Amino acid sequence: MTTGERTHGSVWLRPARTPRAAKGQAFAQDDLAAAGVALADRDGLDAVSMRRVAAELGITAMSLYWYVDTKDQLVELMVDRVLAEQPVPVGDDWRARLRSIGCDTLELHRAHPWFVHAQGRPGTLPGPGQLRHWDRHVHALTDPRITPRLAPENVTLAVGTVMNFVSGYALTPARGVLTPYAGHPQIDQYLRDAVLGHGLESLRSLAHLRHQFTEDRFDDGLDIVLDGLHARLF
Amino acid sequence: MTTGERTHGSVWLRPARTPRAAKGQAFAQDDLAAAGVALADRDGLDAVSMRRVAAELGITAMSLYWYVDTKDQLVELMVDRVLAEQPVPVGDDWRARLRSIGCDTLELHRAHPWFVHAQGRPGTLPGPGQLRHWDRHVHALTDPRITPRLAPENVTLAVGTVMNFVSGYALTPARGVLTPYAGHPQIDQYLRDAVLGHGLESLRSLAHLRHQFTEDRFDDGLDIVLDGLHARLF
DNA sequence: ACTACTTGCCATACGGTGTATGACGAAGCT
DNA sequence: AGCTTCGTCATACACCGTATGGCAAGTAGT
Numbered sequence: 001m002t003t004g005e006r007t008h009g010s011v012w013l014r015p016a017r018t019p020r021a022a023k024g025q026a027f028a029q030d031d032l033a034a035a036g037v038a039l040a041d042r043d044g045l046d047a048v049s050m051r052r053v054a055a056e057l058g059i060t061a062m063s064l065y066w067y068v069d070t071k072d073q074l075v076e077l078m079v080d081r082v083l084a085e086q087p088v089p090v091g092d093d094w095r096a097r098l099r100s101i102g103c104d105t106l107e108l109h110r111a112h113p114w115f116v117h118a119q120g121r122p123g124t125l126p127g128p129g130q131l132r133h134w135d136r137h138v139h140a141l142t143d144p145r146i147t148p149r150l151a152p153e154n155v156t157l158a159v160g161t162v163m164n165f166v167s168g169y170a171l172t173p174a175r176g177v178l179t180p181y182a183g184h185p186q187i188d189q190y191l192r193d194a195v196l197g198h199g200l201e202s203l204r205s206l207a208h209l210r211h212q213f214t215e216d217r218f219d220d221g222l223d224i225v226l227d228g229l230h231a232r233l234f
Numbered sequence: 235m236t237t238g239e240r241t242h243g244s245v246w247l248r249p250a251r252t253p254r255a256a257k258g259q260a261f262a263q264d265d266l267a268a269a270g271v272a273l274a275d276r277d278g279l280d281a282v283s284m285r286r287v288a289a290e291l292g293i294t295a296m297s298l299y300w301y302v303d304t305k306d307q308l309v310e311l312m313v314d315r316v317l318a319e320q321p322v323p324v325g326d327d328w329r330a331r332l333r334s335i336g337c338d339t340l341e342l343h344r345a346h347p348w349f350v351h352a353q354g355r356p357g358t359l360p361g362p363g364q365l366r367h368w369d370r371h372v373h374a375l376t377d378p379r380i381t382p383r384l385a386p387e388n389v390t391l392a393v394g395t396v397m398n399f400v401s402g403y404a405l406t407p408a409r410g411v412l413t414p415y416a417g418h419p420q421i422d423q424y425l426r427d428a429v430l431g432h433g434l435e436s437l438r439s440l441a442h443l444r445h446q447f448t449e450d451r452f453d454d455g456l457d458i459v460l461d462g463l464h465a466r467l468f
Numbered sequence: 469a470c471t472a473c474t475t476g477c478c479a480t481a482c483g484g485t486g487t488a489t490g491a492c493g494a495a496g497c498t
Numbered sequence: 499a500g501c502t503t504c505g506t507c508a509t510a511c512a513c514c515g516t517a518t519g520g521c522a523a524g525t526a527g528t
Contacts, residue, residue, distance in 0.1 A: 062509095221391065489509090
């Protein structure tokens, strides 16, 4: 115990820092998380560097290592902080509540576009915020006021399937790679040449291509998943 | 046209490099992509640096900028190369073919765990490999030998929903954050303390928690999505 | 054959990154 | 008083992406 043991694992396994609570300006881990989230929301995940987060707090980069072993642990804190503020699912039946979960999660991704890339890194552990988040989800589907009673393993299957769909949806930014360029002639030209030049018969019509890239049908996809859950689990 | 115009956009918009084809060792863009893919498969996406990719090819970092404007463009090439080798979907009906698409994509993610994080970066364009990949998918679902005829926008909806589910599934590595630690007493301790300490009633039983983290039910989730497509589109 | 230009590669340099090491004052306890 | 712990910091190192400019070899024009 003479020198600090380097966990090099999850933040949540670090021995808890008990701030003196009396003097000097000492931060909580959540302060670092808040600064990181603000930075990432504003300038993207790549803008989150130890030096910048530290500057945001008015200290230097190396001071952060008092609260955290590693930059990855800081990201872990950011992820947990964002999950902690997720609302509880609302609705009168399982379908409404699962839809609520899906929509809330989509909004999370819209508010924090970096989240999908920070989430679930290997070697991380669910923090208190994420555990509470999961607890809310499980509770929403096992609430006795909800009509059909589900086996526990099917609760996680239902939530997981919805979450997988939403995460996958959030992974492609701005829905359709083309949206920012829509109508740019150079890109139409490229696509036309590529499709025609390689004999891609099924993509022939550019209108069809546009569709492939551009469409934004989150609600339809979510309905499909909910229909599938209805057919298989309820 | 005196100096090189910096596109700072997609690789596919770069004026095509016409290799002398005669002398000196000149690479194709695909050679860079192959080196990058090999590196990422072996050591992860963070290990893909300009210097290392260059070393893999026996040249220096700056030489890569002859073939590519930016490291992001190199990643774009890697993504396209991986998509180009995807197999054509097999099966006798739409359901089998969509399942084939889902399973092939899952295998892609298993073989190239970095792919999910490299895919769909803003400002990128679908390359020839990805276009061919999409063409194969559209073809698989519009093949006249397949029983129900689908509206074009529903073809993309079906494929997109399956892909979103699979991508979301691939996003959490090693299925369940806990797998690598399974049974590690320190982690059981942490989880128990966290759940009990915060009064997370729905997560009370550790067995349940285990389930939440550990389960690997890709096939069930895919079946759910396919059921939903059946209910809504067919 | 001489020139002019293009191609492919490289050396150097700059500002940024994560973090290892060790020092430092201030506060608390004995 | 002395000692320990807390929180912060300065310095340093290896690595990163890439801007700039140079250089040898091959091609094209005359």
